[in-house]
Amino acid sequence: MNILKNFSVAAASFALALATASCGGSRSGSDAGMDAFVDDLLGKMTLEEKLGQLNLPASDDIVTGQAKSSNIGQMVADGKVGGVFNIKGVEKIRDLQRVAVEESRLGIPLIFGMDVVHGYETVFPIPLGLSCSWDMQSVEKSARIAAREASSAGICWTFSPMVDICRDPRWGRASEGSGEDPFLGAAIARAMVKGYQGDNLRNNDEIMACVKHFALYGAPEGGRDYNTVDMSRQRMFNEYFAPYKAGAEAGAGSFMTSFNTVDGIPATANRWLLTDVLRGMWGWDGFVVTDYTAISEMIAHGLGDLQQVSALALKAGTDMDMVADGFNGTLAQSLEEGKVDLGQIDAAVRRILEAKYKLGLFDDPYKYIDSGRGEKEIYSAANREEARRIAAETFVLLKNDNDILPLRKKGRIALIGPLANSAANMPGTWSVAANFERYKSLYDAFRDAVGSEAEVVYAKGSNLEADPQLEADATMFGRDMRDPRSEKELLAEALRVAAGADVIVAALGESSEYSGESSSRTILTLPEIQRRLLEALLATGKPVVMLNFSGRPTVMTWESEHVPAILNVWFGGSEAGDAIADVVFGKVSPSGKLTMTMPRSVGQIPVYYNHFNTGRPKADDSRFEKFRTGYLDSPNAPLYPFGYGLSYTTFEYSGFALSADEMTADGAITASVTVTNTGRYDGDEIVQLYIRDMVGSSARPVKELKGFERISLRAGESRKVEFEITPELLKFYNYELEFVAEPGEFLAMVGPDSDRLSVLPFTLK
Numbered sequence: 001m002n003i004l005k006n007f008s009v010a011a012a013s014f015a016l017a018l019a020t021a022s023c024g025g026s027r028s029g030s031d032a033g034m035d036a037f038v039d040d041l042l043g044k045m046t047l048e049e050k051l052g053q054l055n056l057p058a059s060d061d062i063v064t065g066q067a068k069s070s071n072i073g074q075m076v077a078d079g080k081v082g083g084v085f086n087i088k089g090v091e092k093i094r095d096l097q098r099v100a101v102e103e104s105r106l107g108i109p110l111i112f113g114m115d116v117v118h119g120y121e122t123v124f125p126i127p128l129g130l131s132c133s134w135d136m137q138s139v140e141k142s143a144r145i146a147a148r149e150a151s152s153a154g155i156c157w158t159f160s161p162m163v164d165i166c167r168d169p170r171w172g173r174a175s176e177g178s179g180e181d182p183f184l185g186a187a188i189a190r191a192m193v194k195g196y197q198g199d200n201l202r203n204n205d206e207i208m209a210c211v212k213h214f215a216l217y218g219a220p221e222g223g224r225d226y227n228t229v230d231m232s233r234q235r236m237f238n239e240y241f242a243p244y245k246a247g248a249e250a251g252a253g254s255f256m257t258s259f260n261t262v263d264g265i266p267a268t269a270n271r272w273l274l275t276d277v278l279r280g281m282w283g284w285d286g287f288v289v290t291d292y293t294a295i296s297e298m299i300a301h302g303l304g305d306l307q308q309v310s311a312l313a314l315k316a317g318t319d320m321d322m323v324a325d326g327f328n329g330t331l332a333q334s335l336e337e338g339k340v341d342l343g344q345i346d347a348a349v350r351r352i353l354e355a356k357y358k359l360g361l362f363d364d365p366y367k368y369i370d371s372g373r374g375e376k377e378i379y380s381a382a383n384r385e386e387a388r389r390i391a392a393e394t395f396v397l398l399k400n401d402n403d404i405l406p407l408r409k410k411g412r413i414a415l416i417g418p419l420a421n422s423a424a425n426m427p428g429t430w431s432v433a434a435n436f437e438r439y440k441s442l443y444d445a446f447r448d449a450v451g452s453e454a455e456v457v458y459a460k461g462s463n464l465e466a467d468p469q470l471e472a473d474a475t476m477f478g479r480d481m482r483d484p485r486s487e488k489e490l491l492a493e494a495l496r497v498a499a500g501a502d503v504i505v506a507a508l509g510e511s512s513e514y515s516g517e518s519s520s521r522t523i524l525t526l527p528e529i530q531r532r533l534l535e536a537l538l539a540t541g542k543p544v545v546m547l548n549f550s551g552r553p554t555v556m557t558w559e560s561e562h563v564p565a566i567l568n569v570w571f572g573g574s575e576a577g578d579a580i581a582d583v584v585f586g587k588v589s590p591s592g593k594l595t596m597t598m599p600r601s602v603g604q605i606p607v608y609y610n611h612f613n614t615g616r617p618k619a620d621d622s623r624f625e626k627f628r629t630g631y632l633d634s635p636n637a638p639l640y641p642f643g644y645g646l647s648y649t650t651f652e653y654s655g656f657a658l659s660a661d662e663m664t665a666d667g668a669i670t671a672s673v674t675v676t677n678t679g680r681y682d683g684d685e686i687v688q689l690y691i692r693d694m695v696g697s698s699a700r701p702v703k704e705l706k707g708f709e710r711i712s713l714r715a716g717e718s719r720k721v722e723f724e725i726t727p728e729l730l731k732f733y734n735y736e737l738e739f740v741a742e743p744g745e746f747l748a749m750v751g752p753d754s755d756r757l758s759v760l761p762f763t764l765k
């Protein structure tokens with residue numbers, strides 16, 4: 001019996017409805033065809049088959065997290081699986097889909113998910129790096145290319161974008177998000193969803209997005225992964241929720257719950273969060289999947305046994321259970337005992353079936369399976385070219401004394417450091433589909449860049465860490481780069497290599513897995529063994545350029561005093577080597593700006609730009625002031641502020657003006673500023689607008705990003721940049737959580753970063 005055939009007929013007859021339906025999560029377009037189709041299918045399903053749709057086991061193929069599943073094939077045939085994730089390879093996916101379609105009783109197709117977080121085989125910079133481009137076209141393009149590659153390998157669902165706001169660089173997953181700002185984070189969330197889902201999932205190169213991790217995952221106490229999150233609702237709504245909401249409004253088809261508690265209740269069982277806020281207030285109607293074993297983890301959270309926590313999750317609004325086997329394993333019993341009702345189960349099943357319908361899988365379960373496409377699409381020259389261009393936009397030039405950078409292609413260049421010759425550490429964390437063998441190390445890229453014009457010599461210089469265990473923990477998943485030689489031997493070799501060089505480029509910092517999941521740190525300075533290497537290189541008296549590889553803001557207070565040039569390169573993806581060479585040798589002028597504040601010390605954390613004032617602000621941050629807010633041993637100001645980043649050229653801001661100094665509740669004013677490239681190089685500048693609400697019914701931040709524009713200026717060129725300020729932009733969630741613009745005085749501020757700003761007042765009537 002091939003029931004699928006009936007589905008295809010049914011689905012085809014609703015094709016018109018599908019074509020006019022909105023995809024993903026926004027409730028704007030109702031879809032009678034889809035409703036009728038899903039009603040009909042639900043009516044045919046047994047309870048066991050329904051629970052099967054809610055089940056998302058891991059494949060044995062790529063191991064993530066702790067749990068592992070087996071016998072997937074048999075479970076699929078038995079109708080006990082709704083989707084599978086992190087399988088790489090279109091043939092494997094085809095086989096499993098065939099089992100679902102041909103061997104299960106109802107032939108319901110599977111959805112295939114994957115953590116395509118910053119690219120598939122063409123890997124883009126880690127999301128934190130990508131955010132430093134402030135380039136929404138590039139962000140969207142990266143997601144579009146990722147979708148094209150992943151879909152050509154059978155993937156129709158990505159666990160991305162990760163939009164958790166983070167103010168704590170101790171947290172390793174800062175690398176996966178877009179930094180500390182809700183306004184920028186929301187813009188990036190929209191661009192990513194658009195990039196993945198394209199034209200409403202109509203085409204077979206458009207895949208369903210999953211906004212994660214809902215919610216507040218980026219604010220764990222102590223920066224320790226999975227730890228408690230506790231914050232006021234006003235803070236949630238004003239400072240953390242915007243990117244999730246933007247993802248929902250952009251029509252993301254799915255959301256993933258976070259591991260942490262929200263207001264004392266784990267997100268996965270938090271009905272207020274998943275139902276009242278996400279579905280109620282925001283009107284979103286996609287499906288909610290848990291994070292990896294998040295349901296069973298609620299046993300350790302102390303919420304009950306597996307049966308209890310599974311029922312709580314369902315009732316809260318969770319639809320799909322990733323790996324915990326709580327829904328499949330216990331909901332039948334809970335139904336029998338009256339702890340959940342069939343309506344709740346049906347609602348969850350409906351949302352999963354709707355997602356499959358929106359993806360077009362009932363029309364063609366093999367829509368995403370086309371072996372020919374992958375060969376042309378995956379890691380294509382065109383995709384790599386884009387990844388290289390985009391990576392070069394993400395590097396942040398922190399310091400460049402005496403214009404050491406860009407380097408001229410002449411003489412002898414010594415490239416030294418543990419990251420200098422490690423292709424596997426270029427893509428960064430969460431590059432699940434990466435193919436390290438295809439990537440270039442920095443050393444190879446430098447040699448390709450200089451050709452016969454200069455000589456590049458290399459030495460490793462030091463291991464990543466003195467402690468081999470710590471290094472092993474920070475270089476797992478095939479990123480191992482340990483050198484068996486002693487510190488002394490490595491250093492001696494480096495000094496020999498450096499001796500004959502004209503300039504030294506030190507490739508230092510973190511390895512890929514020093515950030516990412518479960519990679520929290522308490523020390524954010526350069527590992528001591530690398531610091532000793534750096535000191536020795538500086539002691540040669542030769543000019544030294546430091547390339548800082550990092551998945552988070554690191555503490556570079558010492559380096560900022562002693563090293564003449566520092567370029568923060570994050571993890572730039574598969575094409576990082578070439579992209580870094582492009583910037584180091586001046587083919588591209590650096591233009592990235594920080595999206596997370598760089599602290600002076602771990603003790604300052606959390607340190608972020610959009611903070612409240614205290615009642616006792618300091619008058620002068622350069623010294624200690626008794627009974628004023630501050631530290632005995634440190635200024636309050638960070639080392640490098642949010643929005644900061646240099647270029648090889650210089651930009652001057654002039655003529656900042658507002659079109660009016662009063663604004664009515666239905667009016668708007670325009671802020672304008674002229675930016676001039678006053679240096680010798682062409683370059684890109686990221687112009688930023690901040691606003692301060694001077695008096696509010698609640699305390700208001702000292703400034704909030706409310707606009708930005710990335711512009712390209714040739715040397716000597718000027719451009720007038722305009723920002724429209726509307727009352728909408730002035731709104732915030734008051735104590736009652738009403739979204740309001742309160743009349744009164746505001747400040748508009750523009751400049752190159754969150755610190756160097758010109759200020760003008762205006763009034764909202």
Ligand code: BGC
Pocket residue numbers: 064065086115159212291292517
């Ligand atoms: C992570 C998620 C990821 C999931 C599936 C979890 O451990 O927290 O971000 O999507 O695994 O791989």
